[in-house]
Amino acid sequence: MFTRIIDLFRTTKARHRAILAPFPKNPQPSPSLDAGEVVAFFSVNSFYETEAARMVASAWRLGLSVHTWPFVSAGSWVRNASLKPTFLVHQRKNRRGPLLYVDVDAVFHNDPWPILADLDCDMAVYRERGDRLISATILINDTPAAQEILALWKKRCDENPEVWDQVVLQEILDEDKASGSSRYREAQLAASFCWIFDRVENGIPEKIYIEQLQASREISREHARGKARRGLKRRQDRVRTIERILNEHRDRLRK
Template identity: 40%
Template sequence: MLTIFGFHTDDNLYRKHAQILQRSAEKFDINVHFSEFSKDDWQKIIAFKPVFIAQMRRKLEGPILFVDADAIILKDIRPFFESIQEDIAVHYINGNRLISSTILINDTPNARLLINEWERRQLEQPERWDQVVLQELIDEWVEEKKVTLNKLPPNYTFIFDTSRRTYGDSVEPIIEQLQASRDKRWIDKYRSRNRFHQWLMRIPYLLKSTRKIVSRHNVVNNRAEKLGIDVRISIDDLI
């Protein structure tokens, strides 16, 4: 049975996003295993994502699906993912660049070896982007026939705005990435400003940076509402 797993930090923004993702999964009776970490712990742990994923692969049984916490599941994904026989499944943008926001790891010896090796390599070179290290590893092992790969279609790593420009209107989002990291940039800007400018930034649609954030929040809240999820994201979650 498929289990979705992931992690999030303990701030209001990511906690609410994780709640939306969890409730969207539960709408389709999908097992969910999420872990919450403090921001300080998250920043201190070297190679956090590969280490966490490797630990979960050792801990959980059956096929497991890592999904970034700021995503939402819009349809029942179980039939699709439970039919995948390959060791690992991940999306490559235009067939070239791996995106690690959605990763299926089957419960096979080769998949376990692959994830353990990703953890080991990342710990050796923690300054490198983890998804680049993962792509190099997967491409190498696929060529050497050490592991089997299923390249996921873009429906399962669909970024709510930019994927439409990349893939056109023919792609229907199924797991949609809602990009909470964009709010982080707004938060950093907000905290660096004086009180008057902070007041201006809190007024919806007054400043371009705030309009973009409010527009993203509207997308998130619209997706949640359509699934009957009563969690809402707002500017108040950021300050």
């Protein structure tokens, strides 16, 4: 029994190593003429400040326009996430052109705009296995329907702040599809726009644009055991590797 457990552990580690795509060391900035702006927000006086700084560093080295805003924590991870549509309603109202929302616990591998600029939609989201919506990366185009989606999303999250924001957004988009007279044009983002570095079933896309680093694993780190502890260790190793590469890039620019 013990031998089987050890063999399974070794097999799992090998599978994770096999899909661990390298973080680009020397990307060449080539801003797209159709590029929009990247927007994100984070809670102050938390480890998310470090996450935001890392995300911004990865975006700047690609020449991407990125704006992050701090906010005061609402008291819990779910309640903080429920503020996302409020933040995005404000950004959509005050900015023109396409917006790309990205959770701050992410890094950019490549410029996503050459692909995103061709999407004729109001909103584009990634759906895990084609079904479960993940709100970590969202393209929001400059359309009246996109504003309508955001307003409804905000209203429902305000009414139910204990419900995960992405569950609410999925309900809105799925209800619209099922209505028989859809008002919203939804496009599907590939896993390469919301790639989780150690999720075996995602595999390695031909080109990764945005990598999610799963900061939520840090929240319960003191009580992590077994699989959760191994996932936390993989995240910490990955973050160290990426930060080393980003620091080397920064040091080269300073010379």
